[in-house]
Amino acid sequence: MLVYGHGVDAYAAALQSSMSNLNTVWVINGDRMMPELTSEFVSIASSADLDAGIWAALLAGTLQKDKPSDSLSAVAKRRINPRIVQNVVDSVVKVSKNLTIIEKGQLRSVKKSGKNWQVELTDRTNYKVRAIVDASSDAYLCQLAYGSLDSIRVRTDISGDYFQSPPYEGLSRTGVAVGESDGRGFTLPLAALVPADDSNLFLTQRGPVVRSLLSGTADDVPLLMHVGQAVGAAAAYTAFYKITSDKLDVRNVQGELLQYGSRLLPLVDVPVEDPHFSAIQRVCATGMLLGRVEASGRLYFDADTAVTAGEIKPVLNQLFSRSQIWFVNHADVDTLTLANLFSYIKFVGQRGDELEGQVQKYWKRRFHFEGEYDEQQLATRRHVAVLLDAYCKPFDVKLGMDGVVQR
Structure with a gap:
């Protein structure tokens, strides 16, 4: 599996894939890993009591704690030190199995080859992978693969009404990434984060529903982390079991996320x-x-x-x-x-x-x-x-x- 991007969602997707025992290549298309958290001091007010998974573990790590908790997350989010975040991320990446990081990587071509994807970097390095996660802010990988962004479609489009209803049944049963909008908690269903076809090309922040929820501020970080981890688990599932994205098993993906501390419901x-x-x-x-x-x-x-x-x-x-x-x-x-x-x-x-x-x-x-x-x-x-x-x-x-x- 290959992850392309340099933000927090790319980090979460790549780390989840590696934890799911997939050989994972993370192509970092920038000068800095996770600049949202490693460039300057930030304070995050969003998603109170909803931090989970890889994101909560990172927050606990900035306080030198091994196990996350809601109280630790609340304290850590008040003032996040970029140098400490970088140190935590470096230590996590160093011990992560199955994870190969390509720094300042640039794409040359992305082509479908049978059931696989053929990804070539500008240095002529080639990767043949079963699944791809495009976590770039401009969906550049997707543009290379399809020629435009018009091909971006997800299995289920989410309307604004979804966020106004209490998450009791239906799509919310398939929730894989929690967040909040105007103070109202929600969970994003798996079908809103996976491609409408059988391509195994997943997106994070440029997916329709995620894009509509982003504010362009540091308060986006918790949602992007949760989405990245969910997409990473889904993509890893397709690669591990050699299936296409239209055959994903909801409960297996949710179970994998729970194993690594994610929330399914807010x-x-x-x-x-x-x-x-x-x-x-x-x-x-x-x-x-x-x-x-x-x-x-x-x-x-x-x-x-x-x-x-x-x-x-x-x-x-x-x-x-x-x-x-x-x-x-x-x-x-x-x-x-x-x-x-x-x-x-x-x-x-x-x-x-x-x-x-x-x-x-x-x-x-x-x-x-x-x-x-x-x-x-x-x-x-x-x-x-x-x-x-x-x-x-x-x-x-x-x-x-x-x-x-x-x-």
Whole structure:
């Protein structure tokens, strides 16, 4: 795989590809790597409590911390020192496997050759790759490949209405990069970031929806980092499995991103350091338990509030055929207790009576729940998300690019 560009999105795409075990060539088409962060001191106010993945790891690194957290990100973003960023990036790149960096690289030609791309630099160096990410600000690589920018198309165009609706179902189930617009949280669906054809030529900042969201200021950095990582994961997937971009598996791409700390949904009250972060992100990506959207547009999970059968029934019935039978047989259940949840898991997940004993045994050690185990207590959103994720795995049910369940 080859990444072309010098900005933060190029860095995130190249690093994600290398972490996904792809031989990755990063052609830096400028004098400086990531000038947005390595040229001068900057302060970033955007995406509060939404920093994640490679971006959050970089922020933690500037404070000499190994593990990211929302609080560290908030502190680091107040005043980002360019020299420290460069030192962190240099150290990360130095230990990255499968990553080859070409500094001040210039393109000579980009041509499709069968199922591969043939990329030639001005020094006559040639690369034959399965996938390309054009992370340049002018989409120069894309222009060389197609002759113009008129060929830039994505699988699904996103209208402005998308950002005014709460991200409950549909395309938001396929979310891979979070951000905010006018204070309102959103997630960009995978289909808005992948090519409409089977070319395996991906774009970051020049993709239609991303371009419409950029302000030209340092506040663009978090979104560009998240988009770069998402596109890097998608492109790496096509190259690793030798498939075309029209055959991407949404859940596999999302799972790869979660493995490296990305957010799928903009839940501002579930920090990246929360032990249940991944489980909650996975379950919410099915359309369940998304809590509430404040007037400001920020999305809250409300982990400690109770759960009613009615609010999870529609999605669970879509995911599991046996689910409908359970809800018919338990029509009198309103607010769920743990006992109700165990009953559902045993019926749908085909678990035996040993389930309660397992949960009690691992209540604090594995599941990291607070308080004492009691089957008659009300099941919170946290309980439901973590236990459904562990025993029913709703996230594993196949999902199309359009967000429609495929079971």
